[in-house]
Each structure stands twice: as C-alpha cells, then as structure tokens.
Amino acid sequence: MQYEHTEIEKKWQDEWRKRSTYRVENDTAKPKYYVLDMFPYPSGAGLHVGHPLGYIASDIVARYKRHSGFNVLHPMGYDSFGLPAEQYAIQTGQHPVKTTEINLARYREQLDRIGFSFDWSREVRTSDPNYYKWTQWIFLQLFDSWYDPDQDKARPISELIARFEERGCKGQDASVLTGDIEEFMGEFDAAEWKAFDERTKQLVLQYFRLAYLSDAWVNWCPALGTVLANDEVKDGVSERGGHPVERKKMRQWSMRITAYAQRLLDSLDDLDWSTSLKESQRNWIGRSEGATVRFAVGNDFIEVFTTRPDTLFGVSFITLAPEHVLVGKYTTDDRRPEVEAYVKTASNRSERERQAEVDKVSGVFTGSYAKHPFTGADVPIWVGDYVLSGYGTGAVMAVPGGDQRDWRFAKHFGLPIVAVTEGAEIDKEADERKDATICSEGFLKGMKVPEAITRAIQELEKLNAGEGRINFRLRDAAFGRQRYWGEPIPIYYKDGIPYPLPESALPLVLPEVDKFLPTEDGEPPLARAKNWSYEGNPLETTTMPGWAGSSWYFLRYMDPTNEGRFASPEAITYWQQIDLYMGGSEHATGHLLYFRFWTKFLHDRGWLPFDEPAKKLVNQGMIQGVSAKVLSVAAASFETNIKNVPSLYISSRAFTAMNQSGDYSLVKQVLAELNKGFDGVVTEITVTRLYADVRFVGMNDELDTDAFKRDREKNGSELNVRFIAENDGTFICSREVEKMSKSKFNVVNPDDIISKYGADTLRLYEMFLGPLEQSKPWDTNGIEGTFRFLRKFWNLFYESDVFSVSDEAPTKAEFKVLHATLKKVTEDIEHMSFNTSVSQFMIAVNELAALKCHKRDVLEPLTIALAPFAPHIAEELWQQLDHTESITTAPWPKWDAQYLVEDNFSYPISFNGKTRMQLEFPIALSKEEVEAQVLANPEVQQRLEGKAPKKVIVVPKRIVNIVV
C-alpha cells in the first residue's frame, strides 16, 4: 500500500473527533501542563501558511507532554470582537455577528485540517455573552478597587472609604494618582470627607478607582470614530487601517495600569521570556529616577520632573507644555494674545506633525518668572511644544548646558546658556555626559554627577522644594471605544455620576441598533439602542477595547462553562499559570502588558494564587512571502508608425543578458513581427516589475506564462501579450522576500499545500524551515524533501506494498540509530529546536532504510517519537501495528545510553590546528597511549619529517592536535 495522505488524514481527523481524543479533564492525579497559543482574531482573509507556525510548534510540545505523562491543557478560541468586522458591518449593513460566524467557521475548518490537538470543548469567544459576562465582571472589580501604595496592592474601594472616614486623605495617599496631568485634588480630613455630598464623594473616588472616568488627552482617530490606546498608534496613524490620529481631550474610561508600573517592571526578571521582548516592555514602561523640583511663582509654584537635579544651578528658564493647566494662569496680559495663539496652533498639530518636525524649535514667553529654589534668581517661564504634556509633570527646568533640547531652544530664542560640567563645549552643544564633574557655582561644584544628584535631592528636601521621585513613561490605558462591536461597559449614570451595575444584571448584552454608526449628535452607536437604560438611568454608551477580552481568557479555558464564576478556585489551583505561551512579537507592548496587569490585579484581590499569567513565552518568527516579479518591457523607437505595441514580458535572465550586451534585437524582432517588417531603432528600454501570483510560479522560478496571461486578461484586457523566454523556452521571474500579503500576490494558503502533500508534510516542513524564533521566507520548493521523508518512513513498514514488520530482535546498529534519534529528538523538543529534530528523523529513516530494518522494536518507538510532529501518519501506522488505543496514550520512549556507547573513535589528527588525517583508536585508550600511538604512526612521522613536535594535545573522543 502506498502512503495516501488524504485518506489517512481525513480518517484520523474524523476518528479523533468521534472519540474526543483530545478532551481534557480537570480532575486527575496527573501533573498539569498548560500550553497556550495567543488568541487569534479571525479575519476574513483566513489563514496563510505563516499563521500556523506557532500553533504547530505548540502542538508538538502539547503532544510530547501528553506522551510524557502530563495532563495537558491546550485550548483554542477567538478574540472575536474587533474593528474589521464592524467596519465591514458599516459598509454592508450586515450584522458583525454574522460575518464573525462566517470567519470563525472558515478558520476552524482550516485549523482542523492541520491536525491540532486542541480541546475544542473548551473553546471561548470574547463576543459570546457567557464569556463577556465575566469580562464585565472583572471591569466592575477594577471599578471597585483602588491601589494602596503602602501595601503595594489593589484593595476594595470600601476600605478606602473606611480610611477616609477615619483619617481623610493627605500626603502620600494621593501618590497613586496618575493619568495625564490630573488636577491636584487637594487634601481633606475625616470630618471634611463626611461632610462631602454624594456627588463630591463619588468624584473624589474617581481619582482612585483602577477603572475610572476622567478628562484625559486621548488619541482620537476621526476616520475610525474612536479613541485608541498608545500602542494602537504607530507613527501618528492608527495601527489598523493607517488613519490619522489627533490629540483630543475627552471624558474617557481609563485603566490605572500605571499603578502597577513598578511591579510590571520588577517581575519581568523572573519570567522565561526572550530578552528582546522583556526589553520592549522595559522600554515601554520607561522608568526613570530623578526628582521633582518646585519653583515658586508668587504664592504658588510650578513643579517639574528632572533626572538631573545636579544641574539645577544651570537652569536658565522653565518650559511648560502647551497643554499645561498653568499656562493660562502665568501668562501676563501683555503676552496673552501671543501665548494663546501659540497654544492653539500647538494643540492643533497632530502627534504626527510634532514628530515629523523635531528640528523645528517653537515656543513663546509667558511674561512671568519663577524663583530658583537655591539661588532665588528669577527664572523666565516659557511655553514650548518640545515638552510633552503626558510625561512627568508636563513642565521642565531647562538646562541648556546639560540637555540638547534645552540647548536648541535657548539658542533659538537667545536665552542664556550656562556650563554645568567641566569640559563642556557649550557653544557647540550641551554636555549630557553622566560621568562628568559639576562646575557650576554653588554647593555642588566639584562633585561627580551621581554624588551631586544625591546631594541636590537632600537640599531640595530640606527646603521643601522637591524630593526624589521615580517617573514612568507608561500611561494609563484608554478603555472606552466609541464603537458597537465590543463588550458594553456595565455602568449607568445617575446625576451624571457613574455607578456600577449589580452583578445580577450581568451580562449586559450588546443591544440591537438600526445602524452601526454614531448618532447625529456624535454619540456612539449604542446610543441608538432602544431602552438603553438601567432602572430608568442611562447606560454607558462606549464599549470596551479589543484588549479587554484577551486580558484574562487563559483563565476561562480552565473552566469554560462555569456560570457562577470566571473559573472555579479548584480549576485555577490545578492549572495555575501558562507553562508555555506561544505567539507573535507584535503583542510585546500591547496585549502582554494588559494581560500581566489584569493577572496581577486578580491576584491582589485574592482570586488568583499567582500574579503572572505565563511563565515561559516564545515568539515564533514571521514567515515571509517570496514575491515573484515579471519584467515588463516598454520600448521606445524613433519610428512613430508602430501600431501594435505589445505587452512585452521578458524572462529575468534573458533580460540581464540583453542589458549586459546592449543587444536589443529580441525586442526589435517582436516589434517587427507585430508591425510587419518594422526596422526602426530601439532607442530606449524601460522596465517595470509586475507582481505575478506565486501560484503561477513553479520550480526554479519558472512562470506558467499561460496561467499568468489568463489572469492578466481576467483583470483587464491585454491584446498583444508576448513573452521573451530563455533559450530553453522557460520563462524566469525575479524573486524578492517581502511580507506575506494579498497585495503582494505572495500568499501561500495552507489548504493548497495540504491538498497536495498533506497536513503532516506541512507540519514537518514548517518546522524544518529553520529555528522557530527566526523569521524566514516561505519557499514551497523545498517541501518535497519532507514529503519524501514521510514516504520513506511509511515504506519502512512495507515490503513490496505489503505491511510487513518483523518481531526479530534488532541489531546493535539498528538500536543505535533508534536511540540516537530518541535522544536528539527528546532534547530538541525540550529546547524547542524542531528543525534539527526533523533532520534527525530524516537521518534515522535514511539509515534504517540502508540497513533494511523493518523491525517492530525499532519502528514502534520511532513512530511514537514522530507522532507529535506528524500525528496522522503515526496514528495510522500505530493502528497497523495492531494497537487499538490512540497513539496519544503511548508513553514517550526513553533513550538508553548503553546503545550509544562506541568502542572506537576515529580521531581527526591535526597539525597546527589543520586536520590532515584520521586514526581510529579504542575509546578506552588513555591520553598518553593515544599520543604514543599517533606519534608511532608512519604517516605522522612522514609529516613530521623526523622533527620532534613542540607539543601534542589529545582531547579524548574529540581531537588530536600536533604542534610543530
């Protein structure tokens, strides 16, 4: 019997479904292992060959762990809320539920064909009310919590209220207040708190809640009609769709992720994640140590943040961000028109413009002065858009001698530049060295920078003019979306104050609306819903962002149908953290930060025994497309009477040759053919490169010209199409490695590969391509190798088409092949080095075929070892080996070192490090004996030409090096 992949794969996919082979139970004595793939968003385009790369790798690990005696949780589900489905709904009027259903079905079908061992009975979808009930529930817990900086954890808001009733709010209590320049709330004592009316109390609490409503500067995207989080904006445009984004102040739901900044940073150290990913997170959190300094202005003050308090004596002005609340206050009347005009233009400039015009210095003087805390000197207060409102306090003390941006600003406006460090060349640039010595007059003079920083902070604290402070770049996350297709936020309003829905009212189900567009008044789509109210009070109309549902989904898989909780404590205690989390590096700063944040929060409030979601995380590399391009030639001629201008395509190598020789007779020839005896001079050749769909390109970059032509004709008429081929008649495309995408016509669909070669070949080939974490181009050409391997493997079980596996005892050589393979494959899976394990399987099959080995004791363990990689063929052969239970229940075969012991070793004999010959010696031989025998060898003697070697190095079982 031949290896019939189509038949075998269909048979076992059906069989696994029927038998629920991959169903996982929570109650078992086995140790657990949790392998999770990052939640896919099921787009309409379906899967291309790059998507399953990570799924295949994690599936191999899941299967391997199952063989190794673990109870493996390996689920899959969908992040099914999101903008694309909604955009589509707006365009077509079709409900996003419908399009989502269609996309999910297609996704599932594609996934099923690859033979994954997912437990589909645990599937979750973020858009399912039974799921988002718990997303809403977690939101309510966040709303009902504050961050206690003393205990360094989230606590119920009731405990904060109790505290206010007891001792009010003062000093450090407000230190967790975050957000973009929140107005200072002020202190109050217990009596004052009790005297506050309900409205005031609620407003105060908003400052502390982890999910809170406030006026914040947001990234507003007019084209999408919604607010975006910082990580959803790339280079000033929206990450999805590339629409422009502008700054806007809006009343907005936010998540106080900043309260967790330090913890998010600290616990990175213990995670088994890639360094680059951890670095991205550290970067994004952006911790910097420094000090706040208060500059008095009359009876008031301006607070700045600086990492260099040691340069305080070099301050020559203060710059406020245009959005800073104090700008209006400190602008003198005579400067007011100018300042207001500047603030207006500055705030109208989008992030993108500000970024693009980094070199353009702009600013304006407010007319006011602040007092230097040490010298008492007058320091002018300026406004400049190089200061960001969202970082630090939105104000800087400008030290042109020590900061290049301040230097540029000072130069531009003719402000004084004072040297703060020895050796600074301040007429050229600021000196930002952190190992310099302070030279500015004052008590810091002569100190090294670090020492001066400490001292400056001490002095500031003495004067009550500032203190040491740690600042973070991380901002609170915008949480509300002015969109339809997301989780409704379970909040209603009474007298304009937000109140949480009771748990009994969950899920707050997404209402039907007549259109998925904002209302005429610019209200979000939910405002169109009828009776969108709770007990007569209006409900919140914004919905949650895409990252809400994906920030806790790993917990739901543990107990997906629980109606009383997001997951039972028993399930959580059993499954714990994700042991292996697999996904793309594009989620480095978005999903993975929120994911960690929610986990820490749920931990703080006592619902989780751990505070990190994933112990180990692996980023699979991207699979790039290899685009094919066809050279299209346009010829210009002195002759103007050419009537028939053909679409002329020229094969890549022929073109290169033509270009080198300068002989364009081929082009002329075609023109002559079409224009009856054209004999003009071809004066100019211009070439454009057109994409050819990679489906038309075969082995060795050869284009199927007929298919290409038909395709071109389908998409518009081309009358005269001519191809200039190579001498052998083939037409060659030029190739280029690019991102795999529809627009580049280089998408390879896994379905096509599976139809031709089968899922097992696809799985093996994706792993064989190279190291998992590296990006690599997809080249279908190489797939034959893995396909041939599977056929050869199959043939080990067959002799002239008859299944024949013998029970004869294997020879030493056969056992050696088996155990060497088991050792390598086992170790490789542990290190996630799948490309080398596939190589090892190939070596094994080649060697066993050469040995004509058809023995059960070799083939059976080998089949189990192959099962994680190629489950269908393994399962089929397992059955043919007379097993009735699925191969997934077979224990992993252990390698045995005794079969790998060699008696002899063939030593490479090198002279001065260059290998010259091989000599075989028994392993048992000592160093000295090897040395003696090597030197006694006639060929060695001949090479030594009678001279005594300077030195002989013998490394047992490695090498002999003779130094002459």
Added chain:
RNA sequence: GCCCGGGUGGUGAAAUGGUAGACACGAGGGACUUAAAAUCCCUUGGUCCGUAAGGGCUGUGCGGGUUCAAGUCCCGCCCCGGGCACCA
C-alpha cells in the same frame, strides 16, 4: 541617537572553543523505463595541481586579539531586521 536580534554554499540551514557546511532543496551525472512520473545511486563552498588515485591553498560580513585550536570568546568597525525615541 538608544536598546535588542542577526550576517556561514546557488537556497533554507547545522555545528557543548575541537574534522565548518549535518539534514533538505536546487543543480550536474548515472540506473530502471518504449517514454514519463515515481524510485534509487554518485558528485556538488571556492580555487589550484594531477590522466587518475589523491593532494595543496583558501573559506563562516570586515580589521585586530586571546588560544595548541575561533563560525563560536574579547576589542574596534560595516551591513541587515525589529523595538523605542523632542521621555526632561
């Protein structure tokens, strides 16, 4: 500019400081076949010497260094990919 990766044949790649290029694709040659497909065998980094057997030199982005021995370790550069960036 800063922070991470990475640079090895025609291609994807392999290599605890110890025989560079395993494995696979492609290419070339051969066997089987009426022919094709499939399969199998041989050759395949470059270069030079030799009729051949075989042998020499050279070679892991570039330049230095450490070492008996460097793709691997150290120093200084170049190039490519990714992340961050008027972050005070």
